[in-house]
Amino acid sequence: MPSSFKTLGTAVGILSAASSVRALQNGVGKLPVMGYNAWNAFACNVNETLVLQTAQYMKNYGLLDVGYNHVNLDDCWASKNRTSTGEVLSDPIRFPSMNNLTAQLHSMGFYAGIYSDSGWFTCQGYPGSFMHEEQDALTFQSWGFDFLKWVADILPVPFDDVIREGMVGKYQRMTDALAMVAKQTGTTFTFSLCEWGWSQVWLWGASMAHSWRIDNDIGPYWSSIATIINAASFVTQATDFYGRNDPDILEIGNGDFTYDEAKTHFTAWALMKAPLLISTNLATISQEMLSILKNTEIIAINQDPAYGTSVSPFRWGINPDWTFNSSFPAQFWSGPSENGTVFMLINTLDEPTDMFFNLTESPWIRAGREYSVRDLWTHTNNGTVTRNYTATDVPPHGVVALLFQDAGDEPAGLWPLCAGEAATQCTAENGTTYY
Structure with a gap:
């Protein structure tokens, strides 16, 4: 990737220190990620064309200019079955060439993100990465991705006598795999953990990732926002440079939010120094909601180079x-x-x-x-x-x-x-x- 592209934003290096893995605090990944995640807008109804159209909207609307420089896939990008040698494949119809997708995103000025699961399957029944962590990490690197959302879903978790690990161990497997990729190829990933259980994850998330989820999935209504703000209020001390609480993706433009509720949603996420990942249909978003997402004075607090702590x-x-x-x-x-x-x-x-x-x-x-x-x-x-x-x-x-x-x-x-x-x-x- 050319050095001129690297000046656009944040990536996170995952390196190994003896047997442990931690985020390398060298200025890379110091600030929260900003960008786009397709899940809440499109769920499984996503394909290469839609992703690239969304990236173009982000450029056209000036979202890239104010810092939203990631475009991340969520679930449902894969084929249902691995190859005979265990490689995960992208869906040949909806994502015929991941290398083409990431190359086009990079040429537009974006980082490219992908999703996987710590169990046998993803939430939607696609291949998870359990027992394929290194293989999948190398695949994601070869496809040109820069960001990995890593989920521990409830249903596809292997039996105890198979995994023989606790919650932290399930994530450690992929952090170790990313460390191996970094050592072999020099490629670094932003690593974002998703584990439902806010009272625990912040205690160990900073040892291995850029961000960690602190509550259940967000919904496009006020009661969900209030619930997440309440959860965050008790763990603000966990956020600082290189690691932060993640209250989930931005619902600005979805559901029946009033303008004032949408402002509260965005302000709380930004000032808590959370990742700012838009998840709405940009083809239909209103100018009023766009103006919220583009408040550069609020974004400046989120991206503050001197203080990484949450309000x-x-x-x-x-x-x-x-x-x-x-x-x-x-x-x-x-x-x-x-x-x-x-x-x-x-x-x-x-x-x-x-x-x-x-x-x-x-x-x-x-x-x-x-x-x-x-x-x-x-x-x-x-x-x-x-x-x-x-x-x-x-x-x-x-x-x-x-x-x-x-x-x-x-x-x-x-x-x-x-x-x-x-x-x-x-x-x-x-x-x-x-x-």
Whole structure:
């Protein structure tokens, strides 16, 4: 692949260190992947022509220009049977030449992704890669793919007396295979894990992959988005450069999302530093939904080169802190960025509401300072604030995304001398306490 192409985006190198496999932290794969995955839009009704048409839409709509540089296949690309020597084959009608497909995607400026399963079969009954991991990894490399989505489906898992491994071992088999391919050919893959069980995967996913799923499959409706945001709120510490929680693909343009719900969906995924993989029919997507996907100020936070960490809740809001509630997840989030402190406020209610917080509730804000406010959705500078902020009339299931930048000392003469959470502990040198 020419060096000029490599400057376009992210790939992840998987290398072996003795018997373990880990992501190589050399700047490759540092940031979340952005691109397209066909599954939620087309499921098994996919072919080479449709994939290339979708890639062309991504170029025409400017999605490639703002960073969406992966086009990934999901299930159903394969023939139902392997060859007599065990090679997996692409469907001869729908995907007559994988090398031609990847070559055309590369020539358009995209990375190319493929999907496989850790069991006997994929979710849709096509050949899985169990006991063919190295063989399949070499095949994917020879076809020119750069990205691998690796799934542990429930149904095709081999019997215990066959696999003799736990959940981590099923993934380790392919990470070892990718390490072997990297050593033999110099080719690297982005490796994305998909395992349903958010409470466990984040504990070990970073040791072997670019990203790992944290919850069940996403659906094109608000309750699914709220459920995933709730799950993510308890594991934000797992995300950083080279490895991140994956809340599943983007449903922007699918289902019956309102505009505000779609904005919340995109904002949460982006600011949690998740992979941003569009999964909608780009032939029919509205300009309104495209404008959400192309918000470069939100994308800039997702692709921040200085901070790889997710935003995290500093207050749950209508629920006590640390409440697990799939319908009403945490509402007040913040995190550091290259250019200031990012705030995400989510109205989980079914009616508009005002959302108030004290600035120093966020650990990234300094007391006694004034902050300028940038609205990342209206793209406006909204003056300065001290001590607290109120977002007014936030729409139902809507979001506010703000960037606060230090603007110097707060104005003199403010009273009380201390405000917010620390007020009852604010004491002069002579011992006088101020409230």
